[in-house]
Amino acid sequence: MAILGIDEVGRGPWAGPLVVGACVLGDAQIDGLTDSKKLSAKKREALAPEIREKATVGLGWVSAEELDKIGLSAALCKACRAAVKQIHVPFHEIIIDGTVNFLRDTPLASHVQVLKKADLLVPEVSAASIVAKVARDEYMYKLTKKYPGYGFEKHVGYGTAAHKKALLELGVCPEHRKSFRPIAELLKTEPKKKSAKSTKARGDRGEDAVCKYLQESGHEIVARNWKNKFCEIDIISRFNGVLCFTEVKYRRAGHGLDAIDKKKLEQMRFAAELYLSKKGQNEMAILAAAEVAGDNYEVTDFLVLQ
Numbered sequence: 001m002a003i004l005g006i007d008e009v010g011r012g013p014w015a016g017p018l019v020v021g022a023c024v025l026g027d028a029q030i031d032g033l034t035d036s037k038k039l040s041a042k043k044r045e046a047l048a049p050e051i052r053e054k055a056t057v058g059l060g061w062v063s064a065e066e067l068d069k070i071g072l073s074a075a076l077c078k079a080c081r082a083a084v085k086q087i088h089v090p091f092h093e094i095i096i097d098g099t100v101n102f103l104r105d106t107p108l109a110s111h112v113q114v115l116k117k118a119d120l121l122v123p124e125v126s127a128a129s130i131v132a133k134v135a136r137d138e139y140m141y142k143l144t145k146k147y148p149g150y151g152f153e154k155h156v157g158y159g160t161a162a163h164k165k166a167l168l169e170l171g172v173c174p175e176h177r178k179s180f181r182p183i184a185e186l187l188k189t190e191p192k193k194k195s196a197k198s199t200k201a202r203g204d205r206g207e208d209a210v211c212k213y214l215q216e217s218g219h220e221i222v223a224r225n226w227k228n229k230f231c232e233i234d235i236i237s238r239f240n241g242v243l244c245f246t247e248v249k250y251r252r253a254g255h256g257l258d259a260i261d262k263k264k265l266e267q268m269r270f271a272a273e274l275y276l277s278k279k280g281q282n283e284m285a286i287l288a289a290a291e292v293a294g295d296n297y298e299v300t301d302f303l304v305l306q
Helices: 041-054 064-070 072-084 123-146 161-170 181-189 196-216 262-279
Strands: 003-009 018-024 056-062 093-097 112-115 220-227 232-239 242-251 284-293 298-304
Touching: 003 072, 003 123, 018 072, 018 123, 041 123, 056 064, 056 072, 056 123, 064 072, 093 123, 161 181, 196 220, 196 232, 196 242, 196 284, 196 298, 232 262, 242 262, 262 284
Parallel strands: 003 093, 093 112, 242 284
Antiparallel strands: 003 018, 018 056, 220 232, 232 242, 284 298
């Protein structure tokens, strides 16, 4: 009768999936089986296809995202059960490397023997370990192109000095396990990055508020976000025959109009002159700035600059 060997790979890394391998060798004879950690990458990669060809193999995967949601213990059980479901040959005993029965509370629980260093002592567990290790490593190598700079092709997600350095420089990517302490601590101290989408949405709402303010004050809105490759004007309006070029500033703290310095004023003047030139208009014009603040986007100040 045959043994079903089970081992996990990827319990401790900071990034990437957890993978559990399951293997029944049956009558297959494969030389060189041992703990995958004792083999070189080249040797593992040579053995893995031979194991897949001669033996019956199953792999269970749990992503970093799902692991964060359900926890490591539940993830190990889920991956193990997924791997065993792929085994469709008879076996009389199940040996799991370690000290925990990941098949507890299942009909197979009574057939399980947990054994420390089983990946070194039991060929079926060694084979499961090798196939799972190679599969996970290949997955991590592919992440190098998707998330360059982290060095996944070298540390495959484990907590090395190079990995930590990359995290400090690049921040956390979607493959990182946010429930693991090193990543969780980094997220606490990492400044929240504002997305271009959220910044634009805030800008649009601020301009909406200023347009309404100007219209209620008697202005006719002529254009919004007029731009060319050199400059941009937030709002152009007309009031009593005078064109008004308005810059909108959202106040986070302090005084939002403090951002209108001499250089900004020159840029606004240049933009207004360019607009008038392109439109062939010879109207009187003024420059103005509006300040918007708060969650309600209230216009808190409107100032004619020139």
